[in-house]
Each structure stands twice: as C-alpha cells, then as structure tokens.
Amino acid sequence: MANETTTTTLDDVTHASLIEAYLIAALSEQSGLYRFAKEFDYRGKSTAAVKVPSETSWWGSANDDGAGVDTEYNATQATELSNTAVSTGGVTITASEYGVAIEVTDNVEEDSIDGLDLMQLFETRMLHVLNLAMEDDFLALLASLSNTVGTSGADLTVAQLLQAQTDLRVRGVNAEGVVYILDNQQASDVESAFIAVAANQTSYALAADRVLAYNPTPGHGMTTRMISSFRGFPIWTTGLTDTANAAADVVGGCFVPSSAYNDAAGHVTFGMIWKRLPRFETERHAKKRTTDLVMTCRAGFGEMLDGSGTAIITDA
16 A cells, blocks of 8 residues: 555654653662771861871781780889880871763753753762762772782682781771772672582581671662671672782772771771862853853872771782
C-alpha cells in the first residue's frame, strides 16, 4: 500500500518519546573517605597553612627491647640527675583550591521539562565532583607512607592484611581502632582469599576464625563502599587510589583515623585543613543570556604521623 499516515508524516505533531522527570545518574566513585583525616578549621585566618608540632621521642622507640630506657633513667639516691634534651618537629598542611564551573543558557532553564530542578541538580553534582577531587588527593597520601606490606606483582593475602595492622601495634601506635582503605583489585583479592579452599572461614578452627574476624557488611559495599570488617576494623574499597611500580601495582593502606580517642592520643595518621567550605555562586550574563554556575572550596591534606600508617602495595 502507499500514502499511509505515520509518525513520520506527522512528525510535527507527534513526539518520538516523552521525557520523564527522572534522571539516570552516571556511574561514579563514592567520596567521603577523607573524613578519616583530622580536621583543622582555618577559615578567616590569615594563612592557608597549618603547622602541627610533633613530639620527638627522648626515651627510645617502641619494640627496641627496652634499649632507650634500659639504664638511662635509673637514678641513684643523692646523685644529681642529668638533663634530657627535649625537642619537637612539625608538619605543615597547606590548602589548595578546587573549583568547577558550568555556563547554562536561559533556553536550557526555560525550556526544560517540569519536575527536573536543573539548578539543584547542577549544584548537587558540582559538590560531588569537588568531593571526588579532594578524595583523590587524600588517597594519594597512602603511597607516601614509609612502612609497607605486600609483594609487587602478587595478590593481596589475608596474612598481609593482618600484618598491616599488627605492624602498627609493634611500632607503638595507641589507637582505639584503625581503618583499611583498599583499591578495588585488592578488595577483590581479599574476598577471593576468604573463599579459597585453603583459607575460607569454613576451614578455620574457631580460635583462628575469632582472630581474623572477617565479617562482610549486609550491603557488601554497594552503598557506602564498606565491604566488611576485619578484626573489628572496617575495610573500605575505592577506585581512586594511586598505582605504583609503573602501574604494575596498586596502593591501599591501613591507618589511624580521626576520632575522639585517637585525636587525644595524638596518633592520627593524616590531617586536613579547611580554608573555604564549598561555596556555590551564580553570575548572570545578560548580553549572552547565560548564567555561570560556580562552586569552589579551599582545602588541603597532609601526613601527620608516618609510623601510624601502613601502605599496602600489591598487584594491580
């Protein structure tokens, strides 16, 4: 047949599709792990850097078999004590600026469908982007830790996960808890290790199982990216960690997070400075019929106590 009336012939009066007032979100990493750093609020102060003093041990070091205090502080009555020199060091954390800008024409805002608040959408996603940029800079600090576990080119093992934490204890760390942040590949290696025939929990004697205490979260990291706890300490996974050894390996870590107890003990591994909280601003361009949407913040991250963190470097 010929001369049918179709949506092609009536394309001026028919819709190819109706646009639903719902937006499918792009796949993305999750942010927020930088909250484990100790925060310093320097808003309104006349500097973009904070210097945090650090104590220098004058009594030896942990795990030195008592060499630092063996006879040095044994006193004899009526004998004058010798002075001990006390000194300090310090670390400096400097704020950087983060920003994202979008220019939107009037037509976009005026002609968009009802039910989609574009300005709110843009503002929310701009904050998401800034958080990811800050997260990436924070996670880069894991590669700067001097103490490491793992073997280049080899998968992360349960024993290495255990060593990353016990090494902190041996080095003298005083903390109520630690956190693990692993690259996605390392997280997959750990989950595989716990279901392997030689190492799965059904093979452990009860005593060994209690020592390891591997406990997957109900959501298995699908919302918060916390996949499990290990020895009672949370394991988080992310795709924002750095690579090492010419990208042959990935870098995770086990370190002391900020908390009331850990802050008081003084053994928090990382710190951050806020100079400007995220700020959303708009600027109208009448001649162009556009509006600038701008969000910026100033923040920075730094390592405070190297010995209270362990880098985990294993096969990518």
